[in-house]
Amino acid sequence: MTLPPSVSLDPARRRWLGRRILRLALALVTLGALAALMVESLRIGAHMRDNATIAALAGGRDAPVTADAPARVLLARAHFLMVRDRLDEAQPLVDLLARKGDADIAVAGLYDMGNARLARAIDHLERSQIDPAVPEVRLAKAAYRAALTREPGFWNAKYNLDVAQRLVRDFPEIDRDPKDDPKQAPKRVWTDLPGLPKGLP
Known part of the structure; x- marks a missing residue:
């Protein structure tokens, strides 16, 4: 069995192909860096807006x-x-x-x-x-x-x-049946505040 003859590129074509691959790799790296930079700038921008809102509120200016x-x-x-x-x-x-x-x-x-x-x-x-x-x-x-x-x-x-x-x-609330008539419930004589009864002194 014979192997197919290998394709050989001339040196000029090989340099051209290497430059194309290098340019493509650089373009991909640049796009990735730009995307990361954009995400970071959006994050910083949101952080700065949040800080401005907090500063306004702390300074007495309403900021919904x-x-x-x-x-x-x-x-x-x-x-x-x-x-x-x-x-x-x-x-x-x-x-x-x-x-x-x-x-x-x-x-x-x-x-x-x-x-x-x-x-x-x-x-x-x-x-x-x-x-x-x-x-x-x-x-x-x-x-x-x-x-x-x-x-x-x-x-x-x-x-x-x-x-x-x-x-x-x-x-604790006194246990009573919720069906009971509220008008029949015993009247509370004292408030919840200790030492301050309702009515005349």
């Missing part, structure tokens, strides 16, 4: 954020709203942070919300407004407990939870 914003941007917006006593607007952002998965930022948001709720409750109490203070204290305790679930060693949250528990005690 979307639900898909990074957790640190959501925290900055929530804090901006809490400081301005817009807790109903901040609460969904804190809830979103709690679901995002970044434990440290979620704990910071929950603790911040607990402090804002507790501050609002204390403000009500200083003005002898007992009824609106009670739910705020309960919401503050819920926020502190959620923060402690994620970070059990968070001493500040433990301390503030203890303060909140002293304001409004956690009494």
Whole structure:
């Protein structure tokens, strides 16, 4: 059996083919580098936009954020709203942070919300407004407990939870059938705030 004759290229053709392969390889490397550079510049641009949003919020200028914003941007917006006593607007952002998965930022948001709720409750109490203070204290305790679930060693949250528990005690509800007529239920004589009974002194 005879082998087919090998194809030989003349030196000029071989140099031309080598140059073509080299140009193609360089073009592929250049395209890859450009793609990587573009991805990195987009990432840096998004990071710079996030930093600008956080700086604006920290400087007191409102900057709306979307639900898909990074957790640190959501925290900055929530804090901006809490400081301005817009807790109903901040609460969904804190809830979103709690679901995002970044434990440290979620704990910071929950603790911040607990402090804002507790501050609002204390403000009500200083003005002898007992009824609106009670739910705020309960919401503050819920926020502190959620923060402690994620970070059990968070001493500040433990301390503030203890303060909140002293304001409004956690009494177990009396078991009663939900079918019972609420008008027949026994009237509560005392408020949830210890030492502050309703009625005349």
